[in-house]
Amino acid sequence: MILVDKHTKVVVQGATGKMGAAHTKRMLDYGTNIVAGVTPGKGGEKIHNVPVFDTVMEAVKTTGATCSVIFVPPYLALDAGYEALDAGISLLVLITEGIPPQDTAKLAAAVKAKGAKLIGPNCPGIITPGQSLIGILPGSIFKSGPVGMVSKSGTLTYEIALALTESGYGQSTCVGTGGDPIKGLDYQEVLSMFEHDPATEVIVMIGEIGGNAEEEAAAFIKKNVKKPVIGYIAGQTAPPGKRMGHAGAIISGGKGTAESKLEAFKANGVRVAMTPGEVAKQVAEAIKQPAKA
Amino acid sequence: MNLYEYEAKRIFEAGGIPVPPAVRITKPEELAKVHFGYPLTLKCQVMSGGRGKAGGIKFAKDLEEGKALAKDLLQLVIKGSKTESLLVEPMVSIAKELYLAVTLDRERGCPIFIASAEGGIEIESSHNVLTEPIPFPYHPYVGRNLAAKLGLKGAVMAKVADLANKLYKVFESKDLDLAEINPLVITKGDDVLALDGKIIINDDSIGRQPAFKGWMEAHLVDMSPRERRAKMTDLNLVELDGNIGILCNGAGLTMATMDMVKAFGGQPGNFLDAGGGSDQKKTLAALELVNENPAVDVILLNILGGITACDEVAGALVEFMKKYPERQMVVRLRGNNQDVAEKMLAASGLKLYPDLEEAVKEAVSRSKNATKKPALAAKA
Incomplete structure (x- = not known):
């Protein structure tokens, strides 16, 4: 496993909003160690029995949270x-969709300067x-096992x-x-963590x-990743310019095509799956034959 | 959202960037109100590129010639883009042309200056291009470094540096995806001037830019009417030319479904990503949009509920099928509240496909057997 485990103490920013509250409940039901919620002006209240604070500073001081999942508006x-x-906070998980990209660039620069990590935005977590x-x-569709997955899609x-x-x-x-x-986090950083994670045997990369x-x-994998990697690319039949x-899903000026990505996969030893269903078949083969294709 | 040149220049001007005096006209007679004398430049206001090559820029030596040219230019369609109006400016004596733009670089994850000592060109095909990452927070030395790297000296160097700083300020304060000046002209009198400009406003930022409130609809000129309607209702629709209407939740899954339709021999009629968490009302609006495309014979609905609740989707389906009982539907519905959804749909006789591949194959097979008929009308 990488980045998070059952000990990870999580604070939810925007915990009392409609989406924040619903997912706080679902995360708690799953067993996530949610220790605090933050909503300015609602400090002292509780949401699904979790204490709510006015500021992240107070929440961290009181609970020792190291990870924040952010549900606030863009x-x-x-x-x-x-x-x-x-x-x-050393791990930020930013779920919100529709954040102005200049804001994201500023946040990503600050995250880097602090040596922290950012997952997202516009991500499932x-x-x-x-x-x-x-x-x-x-949560119900996931099960513990040997496959590490990294993906742009929910x-x-x-x-x-x-x-x-x-x-x-x-x-x-x-x-x-x-x-x-x-x-925030890109493929390379996650791939590198999976490569060093003893629980991960095979890596699935969805682009x-x-x-x-x-x-x-793909170039990074050739140099740095010994574990088998299965790659899938969505948008193989997407028209350019749309x-x-x-x-981020747009082919512009002939760049960003699925062909270019699949070529790079093949050239660098990534096993290519052409449909989502094929991924599981490729994983089965890779577990039987872990040597690089 | 792309802006017209005249709109971009108004924004540049408000940001302190020098632009030529200009008058915008929509009728040839309006040339009479031009106050800066002849000769003049008349420029078609269109969204498409390649305007100069397509004959969208003309020069007039007097009012009579101007009116005749304006009449023709106003009717010009360039690469499918209609001329919205003409921008009329005096001719400028040019000593040198540069290129200058600010945009976000997705690889570096930060804003960058793109600059070239060769302006008025297609920047993609130029070899002499500088790219300079822009640090946070911004300081004016960044503009000076850039002007110096372009090989400029003296007063012109200082003027271009100042202009670059102003261009970044406009880019940041207006939430732009692109602020481009091409060409940036140095006149024979050593003045700097934004002779042509392009601005793309970030779509996600319009909500916090009151100046652009309500602009979206008038600027979606490169979309079909259905694509425009989708955009206004926060659905992602791309029309394609096949006969299988695809509706899913989430961009990646929608693309994957589209790819699979093609891989199994079918032809996608559209890509419609209803996004995460769509409720009954939004799902119904999405179904209606796909249904209205007369080329669509079969609708393939693929929902994997994470934050989208299957019962909300089922509610929309029940309503839709009451309205369009003849419509061919292949539905795959899994995830959150799936059991409730199944009960809701049990009475409708609609078969649900738990497996994506099976659903796609069924949709493809039905699309091949479909007999062409006019768009399905709603049941009275």
Whole structure:
């Protein structure tokens, strides 16, 4: 497992909002160690029996939280992120969609300067099955096991995790890095953590059209990752110049195509799955034959 | 959201960036109100690029010639983009042309200056391009470094540095994805001037930019009417040319479903990502949008509920099928509150496919057997 386990103490920023409250409940039901909620002006209240604080600073001081999951509205996210960093939070999980990318760039720079980590924004969060679910992933489709997953997508991750679980292959940790063009953790950082994680035997990397993060990750894998990696790219039939749902999913000026990413996978020893269903089959083969293809 | 040149220049001007005097006209007669004398430049206001090559920029030596040119230019359609109006400016004596832009670099994860000592060109095909990462917080020395790296000296160097600083301020304060000046002109009198400009406003930021409130609809000119409606209702629709209407939740899953339809021999009629957490009302609006496309024979609905509740989707389906009982539907519905959804749909006789691959194959097979008929009308 990487980044989070059952001991990870989590504070929820925006815990009393509609979405924050609903997911606080679901995370608690899953067994996540939620120690505090933060909503300015609601300090002293409780949400699903979790104490609510006015500031992250107070929440951290009282509970020792090290991770914050952020559900605040898009234009308040930068401030919430700065607040978490300043309070000493070392892992920020930013679920919010629709954050102005210039705000994300500022937050990502501050996160880097502090030596902290940011997952997201516009992401489903992270899960170490059986231990900790931080975000909005549906816990029931994940199961503990040897597959590490890193993905730009939410529901597509669920689709592939479901197929893996149903085929008997559980997951060590699944990280949804988010669908925005500017974001925190990238593939390389997560791949590197999986490579050094004893619980991870096989890595699944789910990408999509737009940008060149998959190409760079493929080159990184060739140099730095010995464990088998299975790659899948969504948007193989997407027309150029059109934004396909995610802010970052666009082929522009001939760049960011699925072909380019699949080529890079093949050239660097990443095993390619052409459909979500094929991922589970490739994982089964990789576990039987862990040597690089 | 892309802006027209005249809008971009108004924003530049408000940010202290020098632009030529200009008049915008929508009728040839309006040329009479031009106050800066001849010769003049007349420029089509269109969203598409390649305007100069397509004949969208003309020069007039007097009012008579101007009116005749304006009449033709106002009717010009450039790469499918209609001329919205004409921007009329005096001709400028040019000593040198530069290129200057600020944008966000997704690879570096920060804003960058893009600059070139060769302006008026297509920046993608130029070899002489500088890219400079912009640090937070911003300081004016960044503009000076840039101007110096462009090889500028003396008063012109200081003027370009100042302009670069102002351009970044506009980029940041207005939440732009792109602020581009091409060409940035140095006149024979050593003045700097933004001769042509392009601005893209970040769509997610419009809500906090009161100046752009209500601009979206008028600027979605490169979309089909259905795509425009989707955008205004917060749905992501891209129209394609096949006959299987695809509706899913989440961008990645929608793309994957579209790819699978193609891989199994079908033709997607659209991509529609209803996003996470869509309720009954939004799901119904999404179904209606897909349904209205006359080329669509089969609707393939694939929902994997994380934050989307299956019972909300089922509610929309029940309502939709009452209205359009003839519509061919293939539905795959899994996740949150799936059991409730199944009970709600049991009476409708609609078969649910738990497996994505099976659902896609069924939709493809039905799309091939579909007999072409006019768009399905709602039941009275």
